[in-house]
Amino acid sequence: MALPPYVGPFDRTWHYVYLVICASVFTFLIAPILVIVPLSFNAEPYFTFTQKMMSLDPDAFSTRWYEDIVNNRQWLHSAKNSIIVAVFATLIATTLGTLAALGLSKPVMPYRSLIMGVLISPMIVPLIISAAGMFFFYSKIGLAQTYVGLILAHAALGTPFVVITVTATLIGFDQSLTRASAGLGASPTTTFFKVIMPLVTPGMISGALFAFITSFDEVVVVFFLAGFEQRTIPRQMWAGIREQISPTILAVATLMVIMTICLMTVVELLRRRNERLRGIRQT
């Protein structure tokens, strides 16, 4: 970024200071995440860089902690739990959130802001309060320490994301498309699947990914509602740090970072595809 020629020495200095500040903030945010990646390849069972690692000795690196994940039944079990819970919670959250957003976007909807507020409250209320409430309620009806209970709880946490992203997609939605579809002879069901769904799919998928990630790294509700049998990856990591300080959790963390990056890439690609479909040209 070249500076215009009329810039004085003070502005010039400030420009470089500004760049340094930006870089520092960026480093502050990203360094703790990046540092675990090389550490997860540590050949020694430590959480620090060894002398040999610093001198880039190939012997100091190994994939033993990754092998440990695969060979450890507890890790595999919690990975399976995480995936099952996240997938079902996401399906429920996406379905309910999309339908809620469609309803809330109708011009005739009464008490719109009130209902919207209630629906997104799980995002605003401190998690510990939701979790405690769910614990007492689910215990009463026998859902505590079950998969169903955990899935429902995570679905409630994920729904606000879907409601928000789908509502945002619907802001640009032309309601006369629904009328046009009916005018052309399509039943309301056909209209939903052929016209409305394709146009809100990007919003649904972004919301679904947020819901999935929320469930995948959620630990507070899991503490309250999950028994040993329903232990998820974050819960297992927490236990791993408390009980057996092993770099395996660094390997797990690295895998989770990679997974998150992949999911976010999907979101971005979908957003671009959506813009292209709507004929919005990239500027």
Add this chain to the structure above:
Amino acid sequence: MVAENDPLVRFIDVQKSYDGEILVVKKLNLDIARGEFLTMLGPSGSGKTTCLMMLAGFEPATHGEITLAGKPINNVAPHKRGIGMVFQNYALFPHMTVAENLAFPLQVRGMSKADTEAKVKKALDMVQLGDFGHRRPGQLSGGQQQRVAVARALVFDPDLVLMDEPLGALDKQLREQMQYEIKHIHQSLGVTVVYVTHDQSEALTMSNRIAVFNDGIIQQLASPDNLYERPENAFVAQFIGENNKLLGNVKSVNGQSCEIEVDGGGVVTALSVNVAGPGERASLSLRPERVIINPEIGSCPNVFDGRVEELIYLGDHIRTRVNVCGHDDFVVKVPNASGHAQLQEGNTVKVGWTMEDCRALDIYE
């Protein structure tokens, strides 16, 4: 059995209210003939779009009955009415190509793939977009999108097509071109069109008949020439075309003609169309192009002195504002023909008009 010359659409005593108190449409009775191009014309809020929405099925009628081809359709869902519709903002499906948009109404009707393709191609050719099938609506200009919308409303061969201000978003030149195109499509297909607009020149250009709406009532239903030349009330006279309005009191009514004492002084002999009777208020309607400058003596019963206030040169005619009978907004269109009257601002000239060109109507505020 529906006879061929029965009306395709009938509105019978239709009323519509959105809030249960104010009637947006008041007691509408309207028959639309098969193959007709009928325009609902009126200012915004006059009830014309509401009528169209009731016919399409997107708004229920509060009272009365609407029939299509002899069958009542009040309780028929919009998607079962088989009516084509063109919206003001085109309402093309942005996630489908042009060809997919056109195929949509055929697919929901279960038409075979080969038939669908043939019909889509034919419809695209009709609107001169034969090569645009693979484009998406976002890649087309406004005029092209509107053509696609028209083709999509016609592709499934409906008996009736509704158009809700379809040219409102286009610029003037394109609008005029599209007016002719839609008119030609209507003529070649013989489909019945109900067209809503607030643009009177659009209505005059395209329609077989025009229903002028105001205040939830059809003020006049007539062919374009009748509407322009023989308005039946002061609203229609003012809404359609340019109009000189002179207010006054009715002095006497003698059969077809009447004498009106104009407020600013002078007595005008006019055609008695819609006057309450002697002593009542009336407005005179007179088209600017029907006023004669310096008429031959004895050629018209109404001759007055006028002071030329303003001259505006418009190429084909000169718009001349004259002060006549105390009304200083009296406009005369002087055609720019060879040997036309040379006027100067401040001149006093004789202006005259015949009895038939001056219509005595009710008062519209």
